[in-house]
Amino acid sequence: MPSNKKTEPAKKERKLNRLAHWVHIVIFEADTKAGRIFDLSLMWAIVTSLVVVMLDSIESIREKLQTILYIAEWFFTILFTVEYVLRVYSVKHPLKYIFSFFGIIDLLSVLPTYLSIFIAGTQYLMVIRTVRLLRIFRIFKLARHLNEARVLYAALRSARHKITVFLMVIISMVTIMGAIMYQVEGAENGFTSIPRSMYWAIVTMTTVGYGDIAPKTVLGQLISSIIMIMGYAIIAIPTGIVSAELSTMKRDEINTRTCTNCSLEGHETDAEYCKFCGEKLDSD
Numbered sequence: 001m002p003s004n005k006k007t008e009p010a011k012k013e014r015k016l017n018r019l020a021h022w023v024h025i026v027i028f029e030a031d032t033k034a035g036r037i038f039d040l041s042l043m044w045a046i047v048t049s050l051v052v053v054m055l056d057s058i059e060s061i062r063e064k065l066q067t068i069l070y071i072a073e074w075f076f077t078i079l080f081t082v083e084y085v086l087r088v089y090s091v092k093h094p095l096k097y098i099f100s101f102f103g104i105i106d107l108l109s110v111l112p113t114y115l116s117i118f119i120a121g122t123q124y125l126m127v128i129r130t131v132r133l134l135r136i137f138r139i140f141k142l143a144r145h146l147n148e149a150r151v152l153y154a155a156l157r158s159a160r161h162k163i164t165v166f167l168m169v170i171i172s173m174v175t176i177m178g179a180i181m182y183q184v185e186g187a188e189n190g191f192t193s194i195p196r197s198m199y200w201a202i203v204t205m206t207t208v209g210y211g212d213i214a215p216k217t218v219l220g221q222l223i224s225s226i227i228m229i230m231g232y233a234i235i236a237i238p239t240g241i242v243s244a245e246l247s248t249m250k251r252d253e254i255n256t257r258t259c260t261n262c263s264l265e266g267h268e269t270d271a272e273y274c275k276f277c278g279e280k281l282d283s284d
Helices: 002-028 033-056 059-064 066-090 094-098 101-118 122-145 147-158 160-184 194-205 218-248
Strands: none
Touching: 002 033, 002 066, 033 059, 033 066, 059 066, 066 094, 066 101, 094 101, 147 160, 147 218, 160 194, 160 218, 194 218
16 A cells, blocks of 8 residues: 555656646647647737737727727637746746747737736726736747747858948948048038938938938939939848858758757757757657
């Protein structure tokens, strides 16, 4: 009898471990049928909740559908709260997940609605509206379901030095052109300072052209034409840099297995250990 009493807690612990492992596979990974269903459902929930937030920001719609929007807001808040709790429960080191980027995003996506319970009074309505805007952070959770986002991030990271040089050249050109236009046009034509002239150069070079400042002299208009033509050529440069990095990048076959220790994903299909922390990866 005593031995049976000792084995009962051990059996319960094994069951809990198996349950946590199953929850982890479903929530964090998308290679299984249950994981794909969960990810698809979560994406639709996130998109729908964002639509609710956007509709709630339109006064005419909010007045007509106030009750429906309120119920929908709480429905999604409870739904994402359950998801957050399950994520914390299924990882080996909950604090690592809680203080990770996506852990903080998950918390921010549900916290404002609960805060609105305690912040009451007409004078605080604007504060509540401002705090509730934090729910927009839910959109960041969509990024974890985009496999190609990892490839794009790697390409941008690989090209960061080229992009930095490109931005330095652009800043130098804007500064030079701003100083020239300040001398050519002067304050009487709206170019009251070098920073304001630099603002005009940025707007002109990006081909936006707000029209709040425009050159009046022939020389100034000639310089503007040159800047606009340069702008069309410059826009294509960062696109070419990133495209070149994408074309030369090795695309390893990566699955969605997530490490239970560090909660990071992006492992090769045949990987047995986490490439970030060295923890042995669980098999499905």
